[in-house]
Amino acid sequence: MQRDFPSITREKLNTLQVNLGYRCNQICSHCHVNAGPNRKEEMSSDNINLLIQVVNKLDVQTLDLTGGAPELHPKFLFLIKEAVKQNIEIIDRCNLTILEEPGMENLHYFLADNNVTIVASLPCYLEENVDQQRGKGVFQKSISALKKLNKIGYGISDKQLKLNLVYNPIGISLPPEQVELEKKYKIYLFEKYGITFNQLYTITNMPIARFANELKRKGDFYNYTEKLINSFNSMNLNNVMCKNLISINWEGHLFDCDFNQQLDLPLTGKKLHLRDMLCHNFNLRNKEIRVGSHCFGCTAGSGSSCAGSLQ
Secondary structure, rough: OOOOOOOEEEOOOOEEEEEOEEEEEOOOOOOOOOOOOOOOOOHHHHHHHHHHHHHHHHOOOEEEEEEHHHHOOOOHHHHHHHHHHHOOEEEEOOOOOOOOOOOOOOOHHHHHOOEEEEEOOOOOOOOHHHHHHHHHHHHHHHHHHHHHHHHHOOOOOOOOOOOOEEOOOOOOOOOOOOHHHHHHHHHHHHHOOOOOOEEEEEOOOOOOHHHHHHHHHHEEEEEEEHHHHHOOHHHHHHHHHHHHEEEEOOOOOOOHHHEEEEHEEEHOOOOEEEEHHHHOOOOOOOOOOOOOOHHHHEEOOOOOOOOOOOO
């Protein structure tokens, strides 16, 4: 059995994934960043400006904005307006209910006007399961937000405004097969609510932060981590997201992935910052990626990444 995660190295950088802060209008049981309404951490204006310089300088294809709820950052709209000028894909990792919050009534129009791809959390197509994982009433607010997005063209065509949904398991299960689950989502959501979307991403819950604490409280932490290790699939190693991605925390520090960020495992073992990316010789290609036991979560079964299954 593979108990030490194998070494892997970086390839060409194509994605910057940026955590704009931990403030969120929800408190989800599977959240690996402990986001919530009372969190105050958010990226400074100086770091937002540095990020824009980095996007302008480097040949990246995607700016992936996450949180918390990234939309709650006061410079969220400004950042998107600046990034759009570089003609790259911009992803908003949206929890859907943020679109139903006071003051956010026109946010979906802004996202559409700037052709922002929405990757939206909907951990199940059944109301009971979503509310169990994300809080009472979240499912109905999510449905309302999805209808609002469909109305302005999101999720209608692969060639236009992209709306992708994210599934997370409940408890200590691994995600089911992505293609088959996507079919079930599409049939159920359309027949019951008239909702359409582009793709479903199945993502494994990582035993980090709030989810790790929940596992420990229930006595499931060991069993879950063993399940991830026992489900290791070496075929997924070539497709893990950290090969082509840099994760940036709200303080502007660099990490191999969002999970290393939460475990405070800096990229290359050093506290590199956004400003280091502006150096003329910045290049991480062929550098070793920092790995640990949590990495088995990305390679278990069909694999897991921010874009869903690896197979």
